[in-house]
Amino acid sequence: MEAKLKTPLSDEDIKKLRIGDVVYISGTIFTARDRAHKKMIKEGAPYKLEGTVIFHAGPIIKQKGPLEGDIMDDPPVDLIVVGPTTSTRMNPYQSKIINLGVKAIIGKGGMDKNVQDALTRKCAVYLAAVGGCAALYGENVKKVKRVYWPNLGIPEAIWELEVQEFGPLLVAMDSKGENLYERVKC
Numbered sequence: 001m002e003a004k005l006k007t008p009l010s011d012e013d014i015k016k017l018r019i020g021d022v023v024y025i026s027g028t029i030f031t032a033r034d035r036a037h038k039k040m041i042k043e044g045a046p047y048k049l050e051g052t053v054i055f056h057a058g059p060i061i062k063q064k065g066p067l068e069g070d071i072m073d074d075p076p077v078d079l080i081v082v083g084p085t086t087s088t089r090m091n092p093y094q095s096k097i098i099n100l101g102v103k104a105i106i107g108k109g110g111m112d113k114n115v116q117d118a119l120t121r122k123c124a125v126y127l128a129a130v131g132g133c134a135a136l137y138g139e140n141v142k143k144v145k146r147v148y149w150p151n152l153g154i155p156e157a158i159w160e161l162e163v164q165e166f167g168p169l170l171v172a173m174d175s176k177g178e179n180l181y182e183r184v185k186c
Helices: 011-015 034-043 087-099 113-122 134-139
Strands: 002-006 022-031 053-055 060-063 071-073 077-081 104-107 125-128 141-148 158-173
Touching: 034 087, 077 134, 077 141, 087 104, 087 113, 113 125, 113 158, 134 141
Parallel strands: 002 022, 022 053, 053 104, 104 125
Antiparallel strands: 022 158, 060 077, 071 141, 125 158, 141 158
16 A cells, blocks of 8 residues: 655554555655754653654754754754665664654654554554665755754754655554564564
8 A cells, every 4th residue: 555644643644554555655754864863852852742753863964054942943054865774774773753742753764662562552653764775864854844853963063854745665563463564573
């Protein structure tokens, strides 16, 4: 099945998805890596997490001016490309973030049993992005709307991106407890 979803995502959106489905997302997504996850758990998220999509990515950004403050609207940047980073690094934090209302995680390589349990409990999914497709994914970004915590550095800051048919993404861990990575293990 192919699904075209619009953020914010709902339980109804997620319940329809099964491992192997191809997904395209329009609306708003947020990048977040290790340091941002850790900071969100320690200090709270700088934006409302309910219904959101987190992309495990550190975009390549060209700065056209300084990035100041904790939150900056319309940052003076151009997004060059944005590709997935390895999700397993976020295993220690991801279950707690999912418990706060995140509905979809995008990354590569899958995540652990604790994350799978959180996806099932909170009706959320893990979407696999294709490594090597950073230029393609970058083309789906229509605007960099905001940056949170730029003092963490460009790859570790949270980037709020407006996207149009962002994908293709593959449902690799669904809300029913199915895990494509486990299924294909030899």
